[in-house]
Amino acid sequence: MDNGKDKSVTVNPTHVVDLEEHPNQCPMGHKKAKDERNRKWKAPDAFSVIVEKLDKFIEASNTAKKDREKMLEVQESLANKVETANLRHKAAWEQTKCKMLEMYKELMFALTSHLSTEALAERDKALESMRLSLFSKDD
Structure with missing residues (x-):
């Protein structure tokens, strides 16, 4: 029934926290310790680089969106x-046509x-x- 694993052997933790020296720091959880032990945990530097690039992408995206919105506002205004x-031009032309029509009638009669x-x-x-x-007939 024994599958060959000795469960009495404990693995030394890689990071020990002295709670008296660091009262606000929590000890490492079971899952994180297991991931670090199995080397599944990504290096913090790689994670921070990814987060930094993601933040830059989001910032650029928001800037582009604001620029597009501003351009649309300018286009609507124009x-x-x-x-x-x-x-106004059409109204002015209509007034001019009315005056011309009056003048035309005066000259005709x-x-x-x-x-x-x-x-x-x-x-x-x-x-x-x-x-x-x-x-x-152009009008």
């Missing part, structure tokens, strides 16, 4: 400004009997220009 400028030939030609050119601008 888009809003462009939209506002387009609306004005008496021309007292105008010279040159003045009539200028009136006709102005009416043609306004007509093309006001009633073009």
